Amino acid sequence: GQQVMQIPQYQHVQEGEDFTTYCNSSTTLSNIQWYKQRPGGHPVFLIQLVKSGEVKKQKRLTFQFGEAKKNSSLHITATQTTDVGTYFCAGMRDDKIIFGKGTRLHILP
Amino acid sequence: DTAVSQTPKYLVTQMGNDKSIKCEQNLGHDTMYWYKQDSKKFLKIMFSYNNKELIINETVPNRFSPKSPDKAHLNLHINSLELGDSAVYFCASSHLNGYTFGSGTRLTVV
Numbered sequence: 001g002q003q004v005m006q007i008p009q010y011q012h013v014q015e016g017e018d019f020t021t022y023c024n025s026s027t028t029l030s031n032i033q034w035y036k037q038r039p040g041g042h043p044v045f046l047i048q049l050v051k052s053g054e055v056k057k058q059k060r061l062t063f064q065f066g067e068a069k070k071n072s073s074l075h076i077t078a079t080q081t082t083d084v085g086t087y088f089c090a091g092m093r094d095d096k097i098i099f100g101k102g103t104r105l106h107i108l109p
Numbered sequence: 110d111t112a113v114s115q116t117p118k119y120l121v122t123q124m125g126n127d128k129s130i131k132c133e134q135n136l137g138h139d140t141m142y143w144y145k146q147d148s149k150k151f152l153k154i155m156f157s158y159n160n161k162e163l164i165i166n167e168t169v170p171n172r173f174s175p176k177s178p179d180k181a182h183l184n185l186h187i188n189s190l191e192l193g194d195s196a197v198y199f200c201a202s203s204h205l206n207g208y209t210f211g212s213g214t215r216l217t218v219v
Contacts, residue, residue, distance in 0.1 A: 033207055042199060043152070045207035086150050090208075096165070097208075099152040 004091045006100030014108050019076045021103035023089035032065055032072045033097070035088040043088060046074075081107050112136050115200045115211035122190055123219055130185045130214045132200030140164075141183040142208070143175060144199040152199070158183050190218045 003026045013019050023032065031050045035043040047056055049065035049072060056063045062075045072091075076083055086102040115132040122128055134141060142165075143155040156175045157165035163175070172188040183200060195218045200211040 035208075037150070042210040042213050043208070045209065048206050088152065097154075099154075102150050102152070104150065 004089060004098045004100045006089055006103055008103055009101065010104045010106070012106045012108055013079050015081060016078050019079050019083070019105055021074050021087050021089070021105075023072045023074075023091070023100050025070045025091045025093075025098075027093055028069050029091040029093050030069075031092045032069075033090040033092065034063060034072075034074055035090065035099075036085050037088065037102070038085040041085075076105075079105070079107055081109065083107060113200055113202055113209050113211040115198075115214055117214060118212065119215050119217075121217045121219065124190055124192060126190050127186070127188045128190060128216070129187070130198055130200075130216075132183045132185070132211055134181055134200075134202040134209070136202055136204070136209060138202035138204045138209070139180060140203050141177065141180070142201045142203070143183065143185050144201060144210075146197045146199060146213070148196075156183075156185075187216075190216075192218050194218050 005024045007022050031048055033048045034046040036046055037043045047063050052069050053067045054065040060077045064073045084107050086104045088102045089100040090097050113134045140159045142157045145153045145155055154167050155169050158177045160180045161177045174186045177183045197213045197215050199213050201208045
């Protein structure tokens with residue numbers, strides 16, 4: 001069945017360092033979405049990528065969708081304490097969405 | 110003017126009890142979902158309804174029964190609660206771009 005693998009599961013970084021989480025699908029996706037869940041909160045939609053090779057930026061966050069539309073990444077430049085949380089990718093195929101298991105980001109002051 | 114609201118926020122109950130969680134969305138979305146998030150933060154789809162009709166029913170014990178009286182509401186009823194049902198349950202709705210999640214119901218079965 002369709003799977004969406006996300007790595008790493010956990011990441012500790014010093015404040016100011018960069019952070020990247022990766023998402024890989026076993027099948028070609030129609031689009032990929034990214035969500036952020038703060039501790040104690042609920043997942044919040046960040047962005048959707050649709051086109052092959054697409055790159056989108058939101059301030060310090062850069063999202064990429066691979067050429068084959070099977071992988072994606074989220075890169076945060078110069079992390080801040082407000083970036084703490086769990087980042088989920090979610091791949092869409094045939095109107096069905098599969099969430100990755102998330103990457104939990106801890107920021108060390 | 111909360112987009113997706115679910116109640117209650119916290120629910121503590123004894124094993125064997127029956128409980129319900131309610132969800133309402135005012136976004137006009139056609140599709141609503143229930144997700145279960147365990148202690149490891151894994152989000153697992155339980156049910157999906159499109160315009161009041163069940164379209165996804167993942168491997169979930171039949172003690173869980175969703176009910177959608179109209180496309181703005183999707184409630185979840187759980188019979189004979191077990192310890193393993195303890196988790197955070199999220200309601201969500203979607204249209205074309207992205208899901209909107211409710212704030213979650215933290216269910217603790219003791």
